Amino acid sequence: xxxxxxxxxLNLDRRWIFLFIGVVCIVPFFFPFGLPVLPTAHVISIFDxxxxxxxxxxxxxxxxxxxxxxxxxMPMAVAVTRHAFSRHIPVFFTANAPLAQGMLESGxxxxxxxxxxxxxxxxxxxxxxxxxxxxxxxxxxxxxxxEADGNVLPANSSGxxxxxxxxxxxxxxxxxSLVILGMTSSIASQYPEDMxxxxxxxxxxxxxxxxxxxxxLAATFSGTAACTWWITYGREKIGLPVAFGVTAVSATDxxxxxxxxxxxGQMGGLRGAAEYEVLLQNAGYFDKPDRAFIGMDVQNxxxxxxxxFIVLGNIAYFAGGFHKKGALLKGRx
Amino acid sequence: xxxxxxxxxxxxxxxxxxxxxFIPHRISQxxxxxxxxxxxxxxxxxxxxxxxxxxxxxxxxxxNKAPNWPYSLAVLLPIYLMxxxxxxxxxxxxxxxxxxxxxxxxxxxIQVPIQSTMFSILAxxxxxxxxxxxxxxxxxxxxxxxxxVIVMMGQVPIGELLGSWFPKLGLWIIxxxxxxxxxxxxxxxxxxxxxxxxxxxxGVERNWLGGAGE
Numbered sequence: 001x002x003x004x005x006x007x008x009x010l011n012l013d014r015r016w017i018f019l020f021i022g023v024v025c026i027v028p029f030f031f032p033f034g035l036p037v038l039p040t041a042h043v044i045s046i047f048d049x050x051x052x053x054x055x056x057x058x059x060x061x062x063x064x065x066x067x068x069x070x071x072x073x074m075p076m077a078v079a080v081t082r083h084a085f086s087r088h089i090p091v092f093f094t095a096n097a098p099l100a101q102g103m104l105e106s107g108x109x110x111x112x113x114x115x116x117x118x119x120x121x122x123x124x125x126x127x128x129x130x131x132x133x134x135x136x137x138x139x140x141x142x143x144x145x146x147e148a149d150g151n152v153l154p155a156n157s158s159g160x161x162x163x164x165x166x167x168x169x170x171x172x173x174x175x176x177s178l179v180i181l182g183m184t185s186s187i188a189s190q191y192p193e194d195m196x197x198x199x200x201x202x203x204x205x206x207x208x209x210x211x212x213x214x215x216x217l218a219a220t221f222s223g224t225a226a227c228t229w230w231i232t233y234g235r236e237k238i239g240l241p242v243a244f245g246v247t248a249v250s251a252t253d254x255x256x257x258x259x260x261x262x263x264x265g266q267m268g269g270l271r272g273a274a275e276y277e278v279l280l281q282n283a284g285y286f287d288k289p290d291r292a293f294i295g296m297d298v299q300n301x302x303x304x305x306x307x308x309f310i311v312l313g314n315i316a317y318f319a320g321g322f323h324k325k326g327a328l329l330k331g332r333x
Numbered sequence: 334x335x336x337x338x339x340x341x342x343x344x345x346x347x348x349x350x351x352x353x354x355f356i357p358h359r360i361s362q363x364x365x366x367x368x369x370x371x372x373x374x375x376x377x378x379x380x381x382x383x384x385x386x387x388x389x390x391x392x393x394x395x396x397n398k399a400p401n402w403p404y405s406l407a408v409l410l411p412i413y414l415m416x417x418x419x420x421x422x423x424x425x426x427x428x429x430x431x432x433x434x435x436x437x438x439x440x441x442x443i444q445v446p447i448q449s450t451m452f453s454i455l456a457x458x459x460x461x462x463x464x465x466x467x468x469x470x471x472x473x474x475x476x477x478x479x480x481x482v483i484v485m486m487g488q489v490p491i492g493e494l495l496g497s498w499f500p501k502l503g504l505w506i507i508x509x510x511x512x513x514x515x516x517x518x519x520x521x522x523x524x525x526x527x528x529x530x531x532x533x534x535x536g537v538e539r540n541w542l543g544g545a546g547e
Contacts, residue, residue, distance in 0.1 A: 012464070014461045017460050017461045017464060018460075018461070021457050021460045022457075025456070033491075035490035036490060036493075038490070038493060038500070040504065066448060067447075067448035067449050068448040068451060070445065071449065071452075071453070099444070102440050102445070174380070175376050179369070181365075182366070185362065185365065185366055185369075189370060190369070190370075248488065252511050253515065255511065255512055256516050259512055268488075296490060300491040303485055303488070303489045303492070304491060305460065306463050307482060307485070309460060309463060310467045312464070313464045313468060314467075314469055317468050317469070317470075323470065
């Protein structure tokens with residue numbers, strides 16, 4: 001078959017495509033477009049649900065992903081955690097795999113990094129022991145007593161978070177689906193200690209929320225179908241409200257659970273995380289969106305490029321008359 | 334004996350847990366609580382068994398200089414180095430699980446970038462595959478092509494900029510045609526899982542025994 005411009009276009013060396021994708025993934029970091037991200041109903045429903053919770057409630061934030069899906073899942077988990085911390089909602093942190101525990105630590109390190117604007121200042125379990133001994137465990141009283149003793153919140157911080165009062169790092173346990181099942185009876189039966197070896201039963205937030213039946217939301221962030229464990233063992237057994245944060249490629253797999261009312265909402269991919277960040281900004285919690293919003297520029301550019309290649313391929317296919325010939329040229333690389 | 338004992342354990346355990354689920358009584362709850370505590374304990378033994386088996390397999394390859402044996406070494410070294418540094422090496426010598434120890438460094442600066450890189454390569458292959466595969470060769474292929482374009486553009490702000498109907502139509506496709514197909518597939522898979530599990534519990538399906546006792 002004679003080579004012409006259409007056949008050459010159709011058999012474009014894939015390395016050119018790789019090069020273009022590489023370029024459009026890098027350029028937006030230096031020249032951001034900053035296009036507005038409009039929150040969708042699936043994300044707004046999660047935000048509104050968390051917005052209606054307070055210090056008397058408790059949620060689970062489960063880092064159920066590994067480093068492979070970190071760029072998509074991490075901003076979601078960070079956004080929900082920052083929202084909960086801002087509202088003083090106690091958060092139990094879990095992970096469904098050993099690598100996921102590393103992600104949990106990495107996520108918390110980011111949220112509590114003093115070098116970042118709007119970070120949350122951690123007061124460790126040991127640091128506020130004297131207040132527990134005095135019987136001060138109620139959230140507002142604790143903060144007031146802590147600050148009355150001369151502790152000043154740094155200017156770039158969004159607030160204090162007291163370990164054991166505002167959050168507990170439960171971490172990873174093997175056979176995590178059964179751990180969820182076990183926590184429907186008792187959280188302490190599965191996790192006698194937190195990740196740092198602190199006794200969980202002594203923590204005020206556990207004394208107030210002994211099992212998943214006392215918990216108001218489980219938000220799972222996952223790159224695999226493991227997120228459905230929370231529905232199977234949490235939602236279906238005890239009616240635990242569940243929210244998903246999943247990768248973009250798997251987002252369509254779980255919308256059936258929203259329709260059936262088993263999920264209160266879902267964040268799909270980087271877009272979902274960016275929407276949550278925008279909602280946080282609009283509600284006045286933070287001055288600007290976080291990393292997911294920045295990453296949306298890359299997605300914009302990459303999606304446009306892929307669309308361009310699809311159009312290009314079809315133009316070449318029809319203009320070159322390949323739809324009549326029935327066979328494409330060989331020799332692709 | 335090698336077949337009968339595991340089959341009996343599965344039969345008794347399986348039936349017990351099915352019955353337990355429907356009996357809201359204290360004894361039933363105690364059985365359930367004990368079960369959920371025992372499973373991770375058994376899992377810990379399975380972990381030791383798995384590491385032992387992996388060590389034997391790859392150790393054999395390294396000893397005999399089998400083809401590609403350096404890869405076996407790449408498997409064995411991290412498996413042992415990570416826990417050794419995390420639990421046995423003093424912090425002053427780079428041990429422990431926190432920064433700046435070797436364990437933390439290897440996880441954050443080797444494992445995380447490697448896995449993230451592997452996943453991000455997907456973007457390059459998807460672009461190439463979309464260029465090659467999304468051709469309007471037939472009516473069905475054209476429907477697939479248009480659906481993909483609408484859903485894809487509905488996911489990014491630039492799609493909203495091109496037309497506010499992009500995200501709305503994209504969401505409609507996900508919420509209705511997609512959900513209908515997913516639900517049908519899900520039901521089929523669900524019934525399949527149920528049937529397979531009952532076959533395992535009642536000993537009809539025995540492939541999981543791996544030929545033991547034959």
